[in-house]
Amino acid sequence: MKLQQLSLFLENRPGRLDAPLEAIAAEGINILTLSLADTAQFGILRLIVREWDKAKRVLEQAGWVVNLTEVVAVDVLDRPGGLATVLKILDGAGLNIEYMYAYSLRRGDKAILIFRFEDPDRAIQVLLDQGLHVVDGDELMSVAAA
């Protein structure tokens, strides 16, 4: 149920984002979604790709420092209060969200959000218990392919 997310360290300078994206594009690896967190000095690029192990190898060989993290994708109703409902459930279970970002594609009336939890396994359990839909890797790929 968990997704593998690649994180890259980048300096916060013009053009720094191009090189890693080109490196994985050259290998024919498609990026499903990405998010960028930054300070004035540096940024952390987070990527979800189809072939994460190959992408990791390619990036590391090219000299980037790459970190692998498990994240959780959750279906959220794309209407006012949709996200609030999920957050309330997580809050109620005492689950801490390290960060989150939206998946670039939607599915019908649902948006997909990517969550980074301290404890992803327990988060998945709580979400499933509450009847929410946790999107796994294959399903995510199929959304992209559709």
Next chain:
Amino acid sequence: MPVPNPSPDPSPDWSSEHPIWNPTAETLPRAAREALQLERLRALVGRVARVPFYRDLFAHREIGPHSIRSLADLRRLPFTTKDDMRRQHPLGFLAVPRRDLARIHGSSGTTGKPTFVAYTAGDLRIWSELCARFLVAGGLRPEHTTQVAFGYGLFTGGFGLHYGIERVGATVIPAAAGNTRRQIEIMRDLDPEVLICTPSYALTIADAARELGMDPRALPIRFGHFGGEPWTEDMRREIEDQLDIAAFNNYGLSEVIGPGVSGECAARTGMHLQEDHFLVECLDPETLEPVPEGEPGELVITTLTREAMPMIRYRTRDIARLYREPCPCGRTTTRMSRVAGRTDDMLIIRGVNVFPSQIEEALLRVEGTTPHYLIEVSRPGTLDEVHVKVEIHPEIFSDRMDRMQAVCERISREIQTVAGIRAHVDLVEPRSIERFVGKARRVLDTRGLSERDS
């Protein structure tokens, strides 16, 4: 031959346009001065036998007072280095019983521990006398009020200058360093004519005055004695222009006494060395042979009168030039140029001595930092700023921003602990710091302090 004692009660002629604090000592003819130096050197060699470090070295080389027949015999004596002092930490260099100490100061060292310097009551009297000499040479009169914006503490600057000013009979305001707005309020309330601080702090005061909507040139200060960090002629012009004052340079280092080793007179053609208390050599740092007069070399200082912690041929690592031709001011002493550089890689940042090895030590304390780092020192405004660039490594990289910021803060805290300075930590991409074959260049100093005297 009888030797005149040059430091009894000084009798400055205050009616003169440029008085001399201790005319007997400061205008001693060369021959008489050398006779005095020789007598004091011979006595010193006898006295330092109480220091185990020197006793062992002298025993090994069969050196004693009898070995010193002329000043040229100084060259038979061994050198003393900062490392020697560290190895004798904390007070291994004492030449008097501990109960005879009147005060202990300290300077920053590479291990984060200060190097202690001890003084007897006699040392403190001489220190005040030496500070009085350069203060008067640079315009101080008993009727003046002086604001001391140097740190008061282990650092020798605050107390050294404080007692020198009192010795002259002038008024001291011990404002101490920091709280710039209050410094300006004190100036407006008490009208001091004289300012004592680091040259960079003088510029900070000027900036702060402008921020308060005041013209710094309208402040009551008429002249200042600046020291404690290297500075340039350009900086002197800037200070003089911004504050509308005359800026005088002085030199000293805590290992031999503190401020008071030398200072400028009104002619400002170099700093007069107090040669009745210090024997100063200017040597090629590689060959340790004297350089020709006027050429740059490392200053090596022997303390002729220090009681608590005498130093034999202390290697200052400061590069300067010596000039022996007479000065129009009437003083007969040798003058030294501004310090134009260091023989080692020591940096002076906001008055704190910092070695790149300290930054390295701080990085080693944080697991996962690479051996690749670069220290960038700049002076964007009036104060020094340090950025330490550290290459990212898988061990310290996290997808979480809070953890990454915690790593930067942790490195910064270690640097503060080890080196005593606040540094900005910039994480950079792997292999982005230039690699060097052989000795790596760890420091990029863009302050432009190493330029030669103009």
